[in-house]
Amino acid sequence: MSGTIAKPDRLTCAAGRAARELDLKRGEFDLAVNLGLIRTVPDEGGGGRRVARAELDRLRAEAGFPEALRERVATAGTSEGAKLMDVTPTRFTSLARFGLLVPVRFYLNRYRTVVWLYLAEELRQFASEESNARLLTGRAPAEVREGLKTGLDRRPRNWRGRHIGFLLRQAGDDPWAHAAAVACLLDPADVADVVEDPYERDHLDRCRPRLPAHGAPGSPAAERAQELMTASEPDEVAWFRADLAHTMETARRQGPAPRPAPVPDPGQVPAPTSAPEPVAAPVEDRSVPPAHTPSHGLLGWLRRRGRRPAG
Numbered sequence: 001m002s003g004t005i006a007k008p009d010r011l012t013c014a015a016g017r018a019a020r021e022l023d024l025k026r027g028e029f030d031l032a033v034n035l036g037l038i039r040t041v042p043d044e045g046g047g048g049r050r051v052a053r054a055e056l057d058r059l060r061a062e063a064g065f066p067e068a069l070r071e072r073v074a075t076a077g078t079s080e081g082a083k084l085m086d087v088t089p090t091r092f093t094s095l096a097r098f099g100l101l102v103p104v105r106f107y108l109n110r111y112r113t114v115v116w117l118y119l120a121e122e123l124r125q126f127a128s129e130e131s132n133a134r135l136l137t138g139r140a141p142a143e144v145r146e147g148l149k150t151g152l153d154r155r156p157r158n159w160r161g162r163h164i165g166f167l168l169r170q171a172g173d174d175p176w177a178h179a180a181a182v183a184c185l186l187d188p189a190d191v192a193d194v195v196e197d198p199y200e201r202d203h204l205d206r207c208r209p210r211l212p213a214h215g216a217p218g219s220p221a222a223e224r225a226q227e228l229m230t231a232s233e234p235d236e237v238a239w240f241r242a243d244l245a246h247t248m249e250t251a252r253r254q255g256p257a258p259r260p261a262p263v264p265d266p267g268q269v270p271a272p273t274s275a276p277e278p279v280a281a282p283v284e285d286r287s288v289p290p291a292h293t294p295s296h297g298l299l300g301w302l303r304r305r306g307r308r309p310a311g
Contacts, residue, residue, distance in 0.1 A: 018051035023066040031073045034166035075117040085127040087136050098144045099154030102162055108214055108221045116155055156228045160185055167209050175251035180207035182244045185231055194244050203257035
C-alpha cells in the first residue's frame with residue numbers, strides 16, 4: 001500500500017547489533033562512535049544511540065572493510081605502544097606522563113592499577129614526525145625530566161580533555177545536553193555551586209551522558225575510576241565551571257528546566273471571587289412525620305397555656 005511508513009527498528013538498529021554487522025567488538029564500536037567514524041542517531045524511545053541502516057551500508061561499502069575500520073580504532077598499551085614507536089617502555093611512559101601522548105581509553109586491572117590505552121594510529125604518526133625525533137632517542141629533554149621529578153602525570157587530564165570532545169560531539173546543538181556533558185566531569189559540589197536551582201540540576205542529571213563503567217557501582221574500582229573521570233586540577237576545574245555557567249545561560253534561553261505543578265495548601269481557603277448565592281431553606285418533607293416531635297399530650301397543653309394573655 002502506498003504511503004506506508006517503515007518502522008523505526010527497520011531503518012535503524014541498536015548498538016550491539018550494529019557492532020556485530022560491522023564485525024567490531026563492542027569496545028571497538030564505542031570508540032569508533034566517539035571518534036566520529038560511525039554516525040549514530042538518538043533513540044526516540046529513550047534508549048541508547050542507534051545506527052541507521054544507511055550508515056551501515058556506507059561503512060560496509062568502504063574499501064578494505066572491515067580491516068580498515070578495525071585498524072583505525074586499534075589501541076595499544078604501554079608495552080605494545082613502545083614497540084610501535086621503537087622506544088623503551090620507560091621512555092614511552094615518560095612521554096605519556098608529560099602529556100605528549102594522549103590516552104583514548106583506560107581500564108583498571110584486577111589489582112586496580114590503571115591501564116592507559118592509546119590509538120595505535122596516533123602513536124605511529126607521532127614516531128614518524130621528524131620534529132619528535134629528539135624525544136625518542138638520547139637523553140630526554142630537561143623539561144620532561146624536571147616535570148617527572150615533581151610527579152607530573154597529565155594522563156588523567158588529557159583523557160578528560162579528549163573525552164569531553166567525544167561527549168560534546170554527541171550532544172550536538174542541544175545546550176542542555178552540552179551542559180550535562182560538562183557537568184558529568186565536574187565534582188557534584190562544583191555543579192551545585194554553579195547551578196544553584198535544584199530543578200535545573202535534576203534536568204542535567206536526566207540529560208547526563210553515560211560514562212565508561214568500571215566495576216560495580218560503589219566498588220573500590222568504580223570509585224577510583226570516578227576520581228580519574230572528575231576534573232581535579234584548579235585551572236581545569238575553573239575552565240569546566242566557566243563552560244558550564246556559559247552553557248547554562250544558553251540552555252535557559254532555549255527553554256527552562258521542567259518544574260512540578262504547584263500544590264495548593266490544604267489549610268488555605270481561597271477567598272470567594274463574588275458574593276455567595278443565597279441558599280434556600282430546605283423544604284420540609286411532610287410525607288413522613290419528624291421523629292421524636294411531641295406535638296400532643298402534656299407538653300402541647302403547656303405550650304398552649306403559655307400563649308394565653310396575662311389576666
